[in-house]
Amino acid sequence: MASGSKKVIYAALIGNSLIAASKFTAAFFTGSSAMLSEGVHSLVDTGNQILMLHGLRRARKAADANHPFGYGMELYFWAFVVAILIFALGAGISLYEGIKHIQHPEPITxxxxxYVVLGLAILFEGWAWTVAWIEFKRGIGKNGLWQSVRLSKDPTIFTILFEDTAAVLGLIVALVGIFFAQYLGIPELDGIASVVIAMILAGVAVLLAIECKGLLIGESADPLVQSGIEAIIGREARIEAVNELLTMHLGPHDILVNLSLDFNDTLTSAEVEDTITDLERRIKAEYPDIRRVFIEAQSFRSHEETISAEDIYKR
Structure with a gap:
């Protein structure tokens, strides 16, 4: 999926770079507020794709003494920065330009x-959106679109998909606004189109921020992965019970697993160690995204007493 993520980002980067240049050129010659807003939108998107590539590069850094679990979560941080930029720059400048042209309308020359630039932009953005959608669809399975976004641990895919969706909608709004501003002789409609574009960008930014927040503070592995781990343990006769199973994504393909297990009391310490090693090997073989497995040997009763003591302390 990492290569798929890069493919999506590079497609969006190439498309947005070309589109931004053409939009600013058109805005310069025509004085259109909606076109200027769209130019800013594409420029912000171009910068966002560079940030996502930077995040992917940083996330590949090896673990060190200061970051023993690696740098995988840097990707989540940069995705959150992208959401902030879309809101602050994309939506903010579009709103400013829209209000300014509503208060001081200027006829489009x-x-x-x-029309030429918007037509080409729709084709380029449509191509970039298709690439993002195909890559995203691979991971959907039987889940719906929104559920897949909520379950996805790779922000690069759904961020680019959201950006491209907002871009296509913005282009349509700009095209409609410019057409009616000219056809009806109401230049304020051009500014209104810019305000609508700002609202679209703000909505996308909020959705992205919500999703990235969940990833930043730590999301558990997919329920199917958790149930699969429990099934592996359930087939192990040397385990009496699973006291606790905790999982967390440290990156799109980096899962941390913590287990508290009640081992059979007849086992020797060497046999417990062998069981732990065997379980770790089987879990990692079944789920390659699981990079670290920590297993604690503890009786069910002791575990419950520890949990109860923690609950009392928290009160």
Whole structure:
């Protein structure tokens, strides 16, 4: 999926770079507020893709003494920064330009530039969106779109998909606003289109921020992975019970697993050690994304007493 993520980002980066240049050119010659907003939108998206590539590069850094679990969560941080930039720069500048052109409307000159650029932009953005959608669809399975976004641990895919969706919607809004501003002779409609684009960007930014927040503070592994781990342990006769199973994503393909297990009392310490080694090997073989497994040997009764004592302390 890492290569798939890069493919999606590079497709969006190439498309947005070309589109941003053409939009700013059209805005310069026509004075369109909506077109300027769209140019800013594409420029912000281009910067976002560079940040996502930076996040992927940083996330691949090997673990060290200061970060013993690696740098995988840096990708989540940079995805959150992307959401902030979309809101602050994309939505903020579009809103400012829209309000300014509503208060001080200016007629659009030579709108042919706008129509040509918007038409080409829709084709480029449509291509980038298709690449992102195909890559995202691979991981959907039987889940719905929104459920897949909520379950996804790779922010690069759904971030680019959201960005491209907002870009296509923004282009349509800009095209409609420019057309009616010219056709009806109401230049304020161009500014209104810019405000609508700002609202679209703000909505996407909020959705991205919510999803990235969950990843940043630590999300558990997919329920199917957790039930699979429990099934592996359930087939082990040397284990009496699973006291606790904790999982957390340290990156899209880096899962931490903590287990508290009640071992059979007849086992020797050497046999317990062999069982732990065997379980860790089988869990990692079944789920390659699980990089670290920590297993604690503890009786069910002792575990319950520890949990109860912790609950009393928290009160």
């Amino acid at each position: 030579d709108p042919t530039w706008n």
